[in-house]
Amino acid sequence: MASIAEPQGPTTATRGRAGEGLPAGWRVVARKELADHLLSLRFAVLLVLLGLAAVGAVYAAAGGIRDAAAQTSGIPALFLLLFTAAPERIPPFYVLIGFLAPLLGIAFGFDAINGERSQGTLPRLLAQPLHRDDVINGKFVAGLTVIALILGVFTLVVAGVGMLRLGIVPTPAEVARILVYLVVSIVYVGFWLALANLCSVALRRAATSALVAIAAWLVLTLFATLLVGLVADALAPVPADATPGELVRSVTLQQNLARLSPNALYQEATAVLLNPRARAVGFLLPVQVDQAVPSRLDLGQSLLLVWPQIVALVAVTVVLFAASYVLFLRQEIRA
């Protein structure tokens, strides 16, 4: 303000008639958010954390596969074992990712809206010519892009390590399975991103929002099995002299309860997708597998098997996103 220079004339090209020449608001928001994410400390921290977990799991798996090379030779879909084998008490790659990847969604979403509020940028941002939903859409797209990037990189790293250590190359069918696995993983982490976004809209403080999201993560991934057992026992107690029928009912009940957690859905889906020999999602009675000929399912059949799980995952993600969307559109701007 020291000197009042004659200001530059308006850029006539951009001041055309109303409604013309404006870029899609969500794209601009997404671009800025993506740049922020990629330069953020949390990106680096998560990359290291997940990287250590992934590389550790894969080396163990690869080592295990090599040591047991004699038995494993001839096993179909050997390459996929990289993702699912767990020889040395280290959980396999896909379980580790299933456990840790939600942190990605939480980290890139928990302060999406309340961060703007606390910085005081929300009124200024919304005073620009963009719709309010552009803000939340742009942020979701940016978050999902970073997540896809990280998961994609780790999947490639696993494949690379496998090729180097094992000297085997994935077949096209295996590549297809890995790609589907990647997409399902992105959807799963998208669920956590949507949950974190909802927290960021509903809760005014970023710290509270992060805590709530992390609490949800712990409950749904760690304590879910514990809780499910308790609830199932309470709903349908199994007597000491239970008949096999009662036992089966009890186990089925537990399984269905567990499926309330997206983590369970994701684990079931990925376990089947990464293992062509998996023929059922739940448990099978010995009588059902007796005399069964071990065979492989093709990808279509595997997908069909876990289609309900995938649809459910997409559905809860959409519901959470819609909830944060509606809530944000109704909120007053003022802090």
Next chain:
Amino acid sequence: MAATAAATTGGPAIETRQLTKRYGDVIAVDRLDLTVSAGEVFGLLGPNGAGKTTTILMLLGLSEPTAGTARVAGLDPARQPLEVKRRVGYLPDNVGFYGNLTGRQNLRYTARLNGVDPAATDRRLQDLLDQVGLADTADTRVDTYSRGMRQRLGIADALVKDPSVMILDEPTIAIDPEGVAEMLALIRFLARERGVALLLSSHLLQQVQSVCDRVGIFVKGRLVAQGRVQELAAQMSDAGVVIEVGAAGDPAEVERALLAVPGVQRVQRVARDERDPQRWRVTADDDATGALARSLVTAGLTVTSLRRHGDDLDELYRRYFENRQTATAAAGGGDGEHR
């Protein structure tokens, strides 16, 4: 150009009719009628919580009016928020920026959101940064900026879209006096030279009265008065002159002596403070300062202070308040008020 954008629409840059906003039972803005023309600076003055920011949010289409209409640059903000927001530069109260970005990056984001031609953006941002005196610090993170620097960056940010209407919420808050003078000079420049219509809200009247063509006094959601500063002052002096009197002695005697002066309408005891333990506010038909002093001295009392209040905006504003407070106090039984 900025001026033509408002001119093409013909009408005033900002116009509200019976604009009302309710939150449940609370009326934040009550049937507001307001007109601001291109090239005019209108000051919306009132205490915090008077409904100024609510009004501004309705003008920007960020909050929906409960009743009434608003037109900004000839457009209805409730129906065409995007078009309105394209034309209106807004400096929010307590403006915030992304601390992890530099000043220039923050402005560039705004430019992108407004669809400013990328080829022209760099030049435009540099000009704006020069204009608000932030050229030297434009490439440091906003984290390190002082409140005043943020405020100036906020002005540049509001100017990025080359607005025909600007709405500034508390533009002079948290700036040092020199910065305030520069800010006011910039506001004047924008209005006079570029034909921008400016609506600014403030509760610091002294700071903005010199720059406002017209002011409106906004209390509890109602515009209790509007007009030129001098006009308002004249209106007020019809209601009498206010003289503040400090005197030592028996309070009852002092009040009697003050009321004895011809032309005195009202004598009101002012809450005590350390500086001057006994003070009264006297409302008289015309300047009765001398007569009051004489009356007190004749009654054998000591005059400790005597001050006639001026016609500045602070005074107007204070009086509007006082009227309201005494009205509610009277309704509640009155306290030390005599006629």
